[in-house]
Amino acid sequence: MITPAFDLTQDPDSLIISIRVPYTRTSEFDLYIDGTEFKFYAKPYFLRLNLPGRIVEDGREKAKFDIDQGLFTIHVPKQTPGENFEGLKMLTSLLVPKGSRSAGPLVEDMSRDGEEFDEEFDWQVEQELYRESSEEELRALQKYGFGNQRCGVFARLQEELSDVIDLKNPEGTSVAERRQHRLEAETAAFSADHYLADLFEDDEIKGILKFKPWWAKLRPSTENEAKYDVSFSSEEKEQLRKFTNRSYLLDKTSRHQAWCSLLDILLAYVYDVRLTEGEHSVESPWTIRKLSGTLCWLETYGSLQEVLVSFGRRVLCYPLHRHFALVSAAIQDATKILQAGKACVLKCLLDVHKVFRENDPAYILNDLYITDYCIWIQRCARLEKAQLKNVSLMLQAHCPDADTIKGLQGFLWFLSLSFPPPKHPHFLKTLFSIET
Known part of the structure; x- marks a missing residue:
């Protein structure tokens, strides 16, 4: 799955999460809010954030979608109004799964003594911070779409x-x-x-x-x-x-x-x-x-x-x-x-x-x-x-x-x-x- 481009801001009562998801079905998306965890899914995009403060799902949360920019803006209430969430600009650290703040082993034994288990979806899948293509990179790509005005869509x-x-x-x-x-x-x-x-x-x-x-x-x-x-x-x-x-x-x-x-x-x-x-x-x-x-x-x-x-x-x-x-x-x-x-x-x-x-x-x-x-x-x-x-x-x-x-x-x-x-x-x- 694709980690979308995102940004976080806040006001005294809410955490504001902006997620850019072009070329997705806006009618089908899922949110998960639980304490310091926030998860967003809209195929083919998945975003999981481990936040520096606690948020709640109490009916005050709201979301809107800008179809021109492909941008979801989600307002989520803070559990403690007035609390200041620190480190919201440290996007890479926010992507680290809960409980995974230290480096893992370089080699892991996957044999499990020969036992086989049914594979389930890994909600702790590793994410990479989205990087926008530069103007030079976009100019080098072939054009397509209406009027040949699009490029870079298929890259991701x-x-x-x-x-x-x-x-x-x-x-x-x-x-x-x-x-x-x-x-x-x-x-x-x-x-x-x-x-x-x-x-x-x-x-x-x-x-x-x-x-x-x-x-x-x-x-x-x-x-x-x-x-x-x-x-x-x-x-x-x-x-x-x-x-x-x-x-x-x-x-x-x-x-x-x-x-x-x-x-x-x-x-x-x-x-x-x-x-x-x-x-x-x-x-x-x-x-x-x-x-x-x-x-x-x-x-x-x-x-x-x-x-x-x-x-x-x-x-x-x-x-x-x-x-x-x-x-x-x-x-x-x-x-x-x-x-x-x-x-x-x-x-x-x-x-x-x-x-x-x-x-x-x-x-x-x-x-x-x-x-x-x-x-x-x-x-x-x-x-x-x-x-x-x-x-x-x-x-x-x-x-x-x-x-x-x-x-x-x-x-x-x-x-x-x-x-x-x-x-x-x-x-x-x-x-x-x-x-x-």
Whole structure:
């Protein structure tokens, strides 16, 4: 577990403990208060303090969380009001477990005469004082997250995030290396037998394609025919109120990449909605992040073509149902959502946020991407006029028809694994060309 950064101050009646825990689920944390011991747990963070004075848990304790800074501030009553706790700046000594003020033996016999005992969690686990990375160290790290504005997150959370992302060393892997590793992983994951089975035994696929998701049922607003009537549930409105109002300073390149990654996430989302017929399953967090190169490999896309190629390849490599018709349906669904405007896009993002929020440890992807997208999309004033219209028109131009899908897909896939395919319809050439 990770020892978080922390600081202690006091007033005459209380001890004030500030704990920095970015990328954690704020709804799930535990406190333990007993005499001179204080323990805090919020996965993956654990803090145990051996205090110089006694504190009590009597109902007066209180805690608040600053979501922007990832900072818990906890006020704990002193057992003796007015007592001055000395040594609160000696952070390292506060981490020493109770009764462990002296050095232990250099060598300890662990044999126990051959007896074996069930392992239990060690609440006296050794802790190390958190050290903030310097600006020079942070500049040397690779960027990722919304607008490529984050770095250093995985340096301390790699073990926790190994079940979320497939990239092994995000801090030291360049954009080009990430893409190369992703392509190699997709090539290794492709199963010809699975692909052909879905191609010829497609009864389930046909059922999935008949499903009408909620965005397909949208009607133009009575107030403005150019807009669609999108409503938000009380739960969605409550989540919107919880978001903080932020500003994003993105240059032209970063904005373009943000749009590409948004489309990538939407494509993965609509695939899952169609697959589960609108009722997300326990596999939904895995499906959404696995089909999105942005979420799974921290990919940075530079064009619509790159997004579609990546999504098409991943659909044919990873999920239970691997059929090109599902790629086409997802593109059509994404086109409909973009045409419906930013309210429709926001509703989709809120749904993704909920799926990840309720899953451990996929919720971290909300902090890296989805929360920022939910806020940013609301602040795009020109969104409905230009960007969405252009993207949706480009998607329509790239979307293949059923006859094209049925004809060349299998052959061209195998060709694309090793070299660019010969001349053929535009979309298939786009989807199956190896990215460089």
